Amino acid sequence: MAPMAAEHYFTAEPTAPARAGEVRFSVAGHDFQLAAAGGVFSADRLDPGTGVLLRKAELPDGEADGAFLDLGCGYGPIAVVLATVAPRATIYAVDVNERALALARQNARGLNVITGTPDSVPEGVRFAEIWSNPPIRVGKSDLHELLSRWLPRLAPDGVAWLVVGRHLGADSLAEWLVAQGWAVARHASQKGFRVLRVTPVDNELSRP
Numbered sequence: 001m002a003p004m005a006a007e008h009y010f011t012a013e014p015t016a017p018a019r020a021g022e023v024r025f026s027v028a029g030h031d032f033q034l035a036a037a038g039g040v041f042s043a044d045r046l047d048p049g050t051g052v053l054l055r056k057a058e059l060p061d062g063e064a065d066g067a068f069l070d071l072g073c074g075y076g077p078i079a080v081v082l083a084t085v086a087p088r089a090t091i092y093a094v095d096v097n098e099r100a101l102a103l104a105r106q107n108a109r110g111l112n113v114i115t116g117t118p119d120s121v122p123e124g125v126r127f128a129e130i131w132s133n134p135p136i137r138v139g140k141s142d143l144h145e146l147l148s149r150w151l152p153r154l155a156p157d158g159v160a161w162l163v164v165g166r167h168l169g170a171d172s173l174a175e176w177l178v179a180q181g182w183a184v185a186r187h188a189s190q191k192g193f194r195v196l197r198v199t200p201v202d203n204e205l206s207r208p
């Protein structure tokens, strides 16, 4: 019998049973209760890396506006937090997994979040901030391609916040980003994860 193809959370249309679940967590004094389901990344709890990102990176304040990107939104925890703390901003939440997108849409109901596939984001949009717990498991070359596609869409004074496991190549990713011409700061390190702050080199935030 032929082996079954492995299914990943970054599959476009997961066939894993869509067992309904719920993820509860608190960030910045807000309590969240989000719907999740099988076939979606970390459906049973807030991913620890995402937790470190949301608690260690600098969340926007209530006055922040402009466009933000949640790259690889899954069921939407990052997008929902951003839209809650920065209600004037427009959050684009993109993913390739249709089930994840349906959940993110449901979880972000009533918030200023636009969910869709990567190709659905209008070309001209430039992001004040990009937030991502990126899909490391797609492999280095696809990950590099993904970041090469989206980071250049940061506004000149924009900032990207990425969380990556130390054992999943956080430092080599940081080196690669620097080699691509980005300024990278190791903003925080906790529970085996690094939060990288990535900015265009001539951005004020990149200066010591």
Ligand SMILES: C[S@@+](CC[C@H](N)C(=O)[O-])C[C@H]1O[C@@H](n2cnc3c(N)ncnc32)[C@H](O)[C@@H]1O
Pocket (backbone or CB within 6 Å): 009, 010, 011, 041, 042, 047, 050, 071, 072, 073, 074, 075, 076, 077, 078, 094, 095, 096, 097, 100, 118, 133, 134, 135, 136, 138, 146
């Ligand atoms: C590590 S998970 C993070 C999910 C969610 N942000 C969270 O924190 O729970 C990475 C996500 O990236 C998505 N992904 C994979 N390839 C992608 C691509 N080319 N463009 C956008 N998202 C992608 C996966 O489907 C997955 O949902």
